[in-house]
Amino acid sequence: MSDDCLFCKIVAGDIPATVVRDDERTLAFRDVNPQAPVHVLVVPKRHLPDAAAVLADDPTLLSAMFASAVKVTEDEKLGDGYRLVFNTGKGAGQTVFHAHLHLLGGRDLGWPPG
Ligand code: AMP
Numbered sequence: 001m002s003d004d005c006l007f008c009k010i011v012a013g014d015i016p017a018t019v020v021r022d023d024e025r026t027l028a029f030r031d032v033n034p035q036a037p038v039h040v041l042v043v044p045k046r047h048l049p050d051a052a053a054v055l056a057d058d059p060t061l062l063s064a065m066f067a068s069a070v071k072v073t074e075d076e077k078l079g080d081g082y083r084l085v086f087n088t089g090k091g092a093g094q095t096v097f098h099a100h101l102h103l104l105g106g107r108d109l110g111w112p113p114g
Helices: 006-012 051-057 059-075
Strands: 019-022 026-030 038-044 082-085 101-105
Touching: 006 026, 006 038, 019 059, 026 059, 038 059, 051 059, 059 082, 059 101
Parallel strands: none
Antiparallel strands: 019 026, 026 038, 038 101, 082 101
């Protein structure tokens, strides 16, 4: 755990979140500022700064995040489609430097994204 990390505090239960899935290695919770009717963040419970760091540390943890996201799509009945996004680095809009997979769905998302 990193003391200054928002998502570590959510994982620890020190900051409230609307949790939708909780397994041994990952936590999935609703984004506080949703960009779609369903907007969930899937994070590793271990502090790693971004997706590349997760891959470097343990590729199976990246798989676990993906698997959790897919289960959420089933729970949320997103059979029509969904988007999974890792913003990686400031230039891509990453603001929280604890790896997180955005799951967006529940509306026509369009492509390319705006
Ligand atoms: P990113 O810009 O890719 O780093 O995404 C960070 C996401 O975290 C944004 O979509 C924020 O809305 C979301 N966020 C920030 N604080 C919280 C919080 N306390 N609970 C849930 N989501 C949050």
